[in-house]
Amino acid sequence: MDTQWPLWEVFIRSKQGLDHKHVGSLHAADAQMAMENARDVYTRRREGVSIWVVESKHIHASNPDEQEAFFDPADDKAYRHPTFYEVPDSLTHI
Amino acid sequence: MVAHPDLQTQFDLRVAEDQRIEPKDWMPEPYRRTLVRQISQHAHSEIVGMLPEGNWITRAPSLRRKAVLLAKVQDEAGHGLYLYSAAETLGTSREQMIDDLHSGKAKYSSIFNYPTLSWADMGVIGWLVDGAAIMNQVPLCRTSYGPYARAMVRICKEESFHQRQGYEIMMTLAKGSEAQRAMAQDALNRWWWPVLMMFGPKDDESPNTALSMQWKIKRFTNDELRQKFVDATVPQAEYLGLNIPDPDLKWNETRGHYDFGPINWDEFWEVVKGNGPCNRQRLEARRKAHEEGAWVREAAAAYANKRKAKSEK
């Protein structure tokens, strides 16, 4: 069993004006090769206009086991939403 | 599994509510194991599946056919890579999967152990083998494991070109000379039954199905998918004016489906066990490609290290 090149995560901007979105991963010896492999694996039909590659080991992720506690500070702040506020039906543009 | 009652409940609830399970979520070990087996098997099938068609790239009858076949085979390589990448999110490594393929421990679709004897086989493979794969893969776009489902969405978008280019080859042959029609019919005769076997053993002989359905990894049973495939394919064969080699094939008014004859399961199990016409040849080709590519992998790694060292100076 030989050792593999490092793992890279691939992000693609599908068209100008949109965010880069995670599409998958691949193995490559370095960033340049990761970029070229990403082009060949993930954009054979012009699915992208821009690619980001990041070595997977550099990604820090939130812990799903603590998902509830981590995100619940937002739960009791309904006043962050426009629907929290009552305005007369007769008004427009508000 | 018993050790985490809360986690298990949460997992079951998620699956029941049709939510996706993501890589870092807790999951029962048998679920993880089943996925690693299924996804890596699926990846291996894409990779080994390049061999029978690769056999005809240099002999394609025109430049157009050659470019198309090459593009299709490249797509299959891509599918293998999407799927290996999905399997790796479950904690298995690429080396391990490749090793299991080369040692014969891991399986791949039995269909790729049949030889491609004529150009018409390229037509039948695109039409029927990719057609059967699509039947299998469309429901997998909603499979419960997120990375697998997303890989399948990507794959399904690309498969329909595969099936159409195959059918186009068949249409050309079917409208061609007597010899071309005979070649098309011969290919259909050889591939029809192995294609039906692609859906796997009958439901009552497929012990993993129930659990896979419960986990929503699978959405339809093997027999359900096989029936859907037969129903969809018969009119396509009729349009070509080709005969499906099954004397029992008949529309059943009450069932609203085609009835079809018995499958030779002994043949299926022989192929699965490694005794199909091309099993050894396929594995040898994979191993050889891997071994002969070792120096490229080593050179690329050495070059990357050298460049890194230089840039750090």
Ligand SMILES: [Fe+2]
């Ligand atoms: Fe494929």
Ligand SMILES: [Fe+2]
């Ligand atoms: Fe395909």
